[in-house]
Amino acid sequence: MSHQAYEMLRGKLAARSARVGVVGLGYVGLPLAVELARAGFVTTGIDLDRRKVDAVTQGTSYIPDVPTAEVARLVADGRLRATTDFSVVAELDTINICVPTPLRKTKDPDMSYIVSAVEQIAKHLHAGMLVILESTTYPGTTEELVQPMLEAGGLKAGVDFFLAFSPERVDPGNPTFNTHNVPKVVGGLGAASTELASALYGAAIETIVPVSSPQAAEMVKLLENTFRMVNIGLVNEIALMCDRLGLDVWEVIGAAKTKPFGFMPFYPGPGLGGHCIPIDPFYLSWKAKQYGFEPRFIELAGHVNGAMPHATVDKIADALNVHKKALNGSRILIAGIAYKRDIDDMRESPSLDVMALLHEKGAQLCYADPHVPSLSARAWPGGYDLSALPIDRSTLAGVDCVAILTDHSAFDYDALVAAAPLVVDTRNAVKTPHPHVFKLGAPQILRAETWQPADQAA
Ligand SMILES: NC(=O)c1ccc[n+]([C@@H]2O[C@H](COP(=O)([O-])OP(=O)(O)OC[C@H]3O[C@@H](n4cnc5c(N)ncnc54)[C@H](O)[C@@H]3O)[C@@H](O)[C@H]2O)c1
Numbered sequence: 159m160s161h162q163a164y165e166m167l168r169g170k171l172a173a174r175s176a177r178v179g180v181v182g183l184g185y186v187g188l189p190l191a192v193e194l195a196r197a198g199f200v201t202t203g204i205d206l207d208r209r210k211v212d213a214v215t216q217g218t219s220y221i222p223d224v225p226t227a228e229v230a231r232l233v234a235d236g237r238l239r240a241t242t243d244f245s246v247v248a249e250l251d252t253i254n255i256c257v258p259t260p261l262r263k264t265k266d267p268d269m270s271y272i273v274s275a276v277e278q279i280a281k282h283l284h285a286g287m288l289v290i291l292e293s294t295t296y297p298g299t300t301e302e303l304v305q306p307m308l309e310a311g312g313l314k315a316g317v318d319f320f321l322a323f324s325p326e327r328v329d330p331g332n333p334t335f336n337t338h339n340v341p342k343v344v345g346g347l348g349a350a351s352t353e354l355a356s357a358l359y360g361a362a363i364e365t366i367v368p369v370s371s372p373q374a375a376e377m378v379k380l381l382e383n384t385f386r387m388v389n390i391g392l393v394n395e396i397a398l399m400c401d402r403l404g405l406d407v408w409e410v411i412g413a414a415k416t417k418p419f420g421f422m423p424f425y426p427g428p429g430l431g432g433h434c435i436p437i438d439p440f441y442l443s444w445k446a447k448q449y450g451f452e453p454r455f456i457e458l459a460g461h462v463n464g465a466m467p468h469a470t471v472d473k474i475a476d477a478l479n480v481h482k483k484a485l486n487g488s489r490i491l492i493a494g495i496a497y498k499r500d501i502d503d504m505r506e507s508p509s510l511d512v513m514a515l516l517h518e519k520g521a522q523l524c525y526a527d528p529h530v531p532s533l534s535a536r537a538w539p540g541g542y543d544l545s546a547l548p549i550d551r552s553t554l555a556g557v558d559c560v561a562i563l564t565d566h567s568a569f570d571y572d573a574l575v576a577a578a579p580l581v582v583d584t585r586n587a588v589k590t591p592h593p594h595v596f597k598l599g600a601p602q603i604l605r606a607e608t609w610q611p612a613d614q615a616a
Pocket of ligand 1 (some may be wrong): 328
């Protein structure tokens with residue numbers, strides 16, 4: 159069966175007549191589905207969230223990196239459709255799984271989304287099908303968890319159907335690199351699975367990087383994200399060190415990165431955010447511990463990064479102190495609550511941790527974020543419902559301090575600095591020194607109390 163099934167699917171992929179599917183139409187799944195549809199495949203997205211399915215069906219996009227016009231065109235051409243009904247899997251030749259992989263409160267992997275999606279796929283799995291897991295997960299997931307679930311119905315992976323892991327590397331908001339031009343690592347269960355998965359992606363993505371197994375592919379993704387997490391931990395520690403030593407970490411990084419080899423800049427900030435960097439390394443750590451291996455870098459970086467919201471609150475308290483004010487009762491505007499610049503994603507955003515800590519200490523909070531119009535009480539511990547404020551003179555006149563936690567490019571930093579009584583900048587968004595701007599990772603040399611807003615200065 160294997161060779162015949164391989165040849166048949168290979169032929170369908172080459173002719174673009176394979177019917178392909180994507181489970182989970184989020185930040186990863188929708189761009190992938192659109193890319194596969196653009197490559198010429200009739201593509202079906204499956205999601206449990208009816209709002210997302212309805213949006214795609216109506217030809218609209220809810221992911222900023224995916225233009226609505228593109229979704230509308232592909233839906234109108236009959237190449238992209240969406241459903242909540244897993245029975246369509248019976249008609250599909252390939253399926254990519256892009257569901258969430260969060261952590262439990264105990265920092266153990268929460269595999270429930272993968273398990274639930276694979277259970278549904280297993281009900282409709284048929285001979286000759288290719289199943290690819292894309293969700294970031296611990297090494298071994300594809301073979302130890304997914305394969306037995308799919309094989310429970312009697313079909314054998316690598317013989318009757320094909321199975322692979324291919325990590326998604328999308329970087330939301332990145333104007334240069336997208337699903338189409340970021341090389342795709344593929345590790346199949348055997349050569350036929352790797353080749354078929356490579357053929358599917360090769361139709362839609364510029365460069366394919368095959369590796370020897372699903373486990374190697376799983377590990378590639380965790381190395382990449384652990385590399386980022388550990389280096390951000392290092393630079394956060396260097397930032398706190400610079401602050402103590404009376405040095406400006408931003409100046410130091412700026413000069414260090416002029417070295418043309420052997421150095422790569424990472425930047426400090428109020429903490430880690432997003433669905434990947436704060437979470438994925440703990441998937442690896444969890445697995446390593448099962449083998450009696452202590453992953454010390456991950457744990458250490460976790461401690462340093464986890465302390466950054468506290469360091470940010472300390473910085474805000476120090477800044478207010480110069481104005482003879484306490485956190486308790488001060489009105490603080492949080493500039494930016496998405497976890498990084500120019501996106502709307504608030505998952506694991508350190509801004510929410512900073513807000514919770516400030517709230518605990520009695521600060522009155524408001525926020526500005528052009529990408530997040532409202533914030534519900536449920537989204538931050540101890541919180542209350544808030545709506546985004548514009549950063550204008552009237553908003554700035556009513557606050558004691560502005561804390562720049564996300565350096566969105568839509569903010570007018572010159573206007574903000576000119577009208578705000580006090581600014582704490584955790585992202586080096588303000589490029590020139592001002593007596594009333596306090597930076598994370600840099601000492602405050604000038605005395606802030608000598609500064610007045612431009613319109614009040616003599
Ligand atoms: N967001 C990123 O930047 C990024 C980058 C690389 C890798 N990843 C990884 O990709 C995976 C998906 O992340 P995301 O950011 O796209 O998540 P997301 O929350 O944006 O999207 C996941 C989608 O899956 C749907 N879903 C959940 N369970 C389902 C089920 N059983 N059946 C069908 N649909 C289901 C949800 O409704 C949601 O629409 C995660 O493992 C993540 O770690 C994310």
